[in-house]
Amino acid sequence: MWEDIKDWASGFFVTGDPLIYGADVAIVLATVSILFVLTYFKKWGWLWREWITTVDHKKIGIMYIIASLLMLFRGGMDALLMRTQLVMPDMEFLKPEHYNEIFTTHGVIMILFMAMPLMFGLFNIAVPLQIGARDVAFPVLNSLSFWLFFMGAMLFNLSFVIGGSPNAGWLAYPPLSEKMFNPGVGQDFYIWGIQISGIGSLMTGINFVVTILKMRAPGMKLMKMPMFTWSVLASSLTIMLAFPILTVTLALLFIDRFLGAHFFTLDGGGNPMMYINLIWMWGHPEVYIVILPAFGIFSDIVSTFAKKKLFGYKSMVFALMSISIVSFVTWAHHFFTMGSGASVNAFFAVSTMIIAIPTGVKVFNWLFTMYKGRISFKTPMLWTMGFIPCFVVGGLTGVMLSVAPADFQFHNSYFLIAHFHQVLIGGVAFGYFAGLYYWWPKMFGFKLDEKLGKWAFWLWNIGFYVCFMPQYVLGLMGMTRRYSTYGWDTGWFGLNLVSTIGGFIMGAGFLVQVWQILYSIKKMDKDTTGDPWDGRTLEWSIQSPAPMYNFATDPVVKDVDDWWEEKQRIAAGGKPAPKPALAPIHMPKNSAMPIIKSTFWFLAGFGFVFDWMWLALPAMAGVAITMLCYSFRYDTDYYVPVEEIRKTEAAAGRAV
């Protein structure tokens, strides 16, 4: 009996690596201490009412951001483990199998469980406030999106200690990811983790399109929207059109593995190249999904900190929208070497080069906005200024890669690795950091320490160039991606050593950011004005943090950058716009459906991973029943009485 249990456990849990035993201990300790603290301080009720069942977009945004920062830590650890393995030739720090798992989880986590939720967090924090709305169009669906993402991410991360991690690369190309070559459960964790969170992402896309198109404050025409809101619209439309392809692709891979079908197998008439096409038909738009909102953040920050109207508002809108369209016809540039033929490659090479045009337009818009502006170098602006040169170089190496014949040389080399890290770190990560620093006071009501912020900025920036510039050269010297080790005779030692040092400098930058947050919580430098940066858009017209109902009365918008214009009018001796009388505010009630349904999804995913139909089928039934029960709930909203609004506003020192 005991022996049976031991046998089962040694197959079920991941064993044999001291790193993983260490992680096991850390996970158990962290879980126990969280449970203890919640029980000791009697916080379970609070957690349930204020966070888990909340439908408030601001709280959901904060939860997204916390989760994504945890994932950034995990993904960053993966990166540093890899850089340690590559620091010198013939290292024996990680075994090749382990290295495969780490580059796989690093990629998946950074794109899908770090960049995406950080982006959704900022969508949630800023968009309703920028357009003068009280919440998103579908608040309960919004909460469901978050919990699906969270459960998907947890399921994926569980593979680290239970069953074994996926190891077929971040896009899981078949036939390597098929059952024949990958019989373990790692790829099934991959499929279900991403599938569950992907459904959440799809719903967020729909939610924000409706929110932006239908819930803007009166007077805010489309062409008067803040640029971040425009970028969220572009990104959300792209999500809507791209994510269903991912859903199908992963489902087909699962059917191959689970039912023995032949979509992508080498036998039975399957076609692995079709997977590669399908996954990039989602995957290429995906990288624009994450970069477009960063462009929007930079646009808002540049005009705020240069104290000027954004240069070329219309061309910026045009650039955002055209990128989101063209992003759908460039996917094959990820595999010029597949052998599609000259004309196909030529088409995709040209379409890829075309995308550089709107992107270039944006860069000039930002530069001209800064030109003759009174620039203040606060942290959000620093990240923006760090971004521009970094992204220009990353973009140009992208154009080099898009030249199909040359790509036969660059393909899958460290040149490519350096390119996409430069646009993803220099573009996406810097953009979201900038956004996080920019909206932090609005989220929490206090400012982050500027001095530590500058340290973090310089460490990240210097670390970035030290880490990735050598990789361009390594790529040209013939080093290909996913090598777990290399010999002394390659001549790659020096540059790899430099690159690893750069990686650790960025790690130090991350630690400084964590320290900065903790330090600023302790210092508690409150933002009493609600407008710490002398901002331009509606979110800065209300107190920090925003009250539960956002706007006591509906703002009426006349101009682009309406709040800025209003401030100018008052400064010129004008009267503030008269505010309408308070009226009861219609708000959605909390709901437990999202967490319950997502938990069922998690259990179903886990069941499918291990072929435990006794778990998967009842859990799928649970998903269906939760959905049905929710359909019968009609009592979904309530009114905030005028008296409560008056009290809240008075407490924040605001006359109404």
Add this chain to the structure above:
Amino acid sequence: MSHNANHAVSHGHGHDHDHGHDGHHNMEALRQMGFWLFLITDCILFGTLFATYLVLHNNTAGGPTASELFEMPGVIAETFILLTSSFTSGLAVLCMHKGNKNGLIGWLIVTIILGASFVTLEISEFLTMIDEGAKISTSAFLSSFYTLVGTHGLHVSVGLVWMIALIVQIARRGITPVTTRKVNIISLYWHFLDVVWIFVFTIVYMMGVM
């Protein structure tokens, strides 16, 4: 929040600021728009499955081919049943607009019966094929066939459960703005599945036996 929805949507129904109490109507319009967007995503989902089928439909790997397997009389019967059910769901919506609750429920029940017959026929078609040795694991052609047609069938089945739940709600609450929106949405969904089926019929079955 419905407040905001008001001025955005405002079909001459109340105005701007001072109410907040008649927000429901416009909330329902928002939800209906959300469903249209969902249908776009579902369109892409089916589009991807059709593309997969078109790429793989000749890869029979020595197994049975489309023209050997498909039996058109059953498929044509399925097609007529589903098209009729689309028509009856339209009649249900017409009854709803006339305020005829019993007519609405009655036509929904007819739609459910037709939909259920469609699903039954499809399942029996699948079982016959499997009996003949044409399984999902036989060839890439059959993998993509079962997945495409099965996904459509799954959508229809979900619609059936949904419609039953909706009938209970209409019986309890009558024709309100909320139930009206729900009926509108499910009839949209139902017509959408009908359109998808026309493509399935043409691309999978007709081209298969030609």
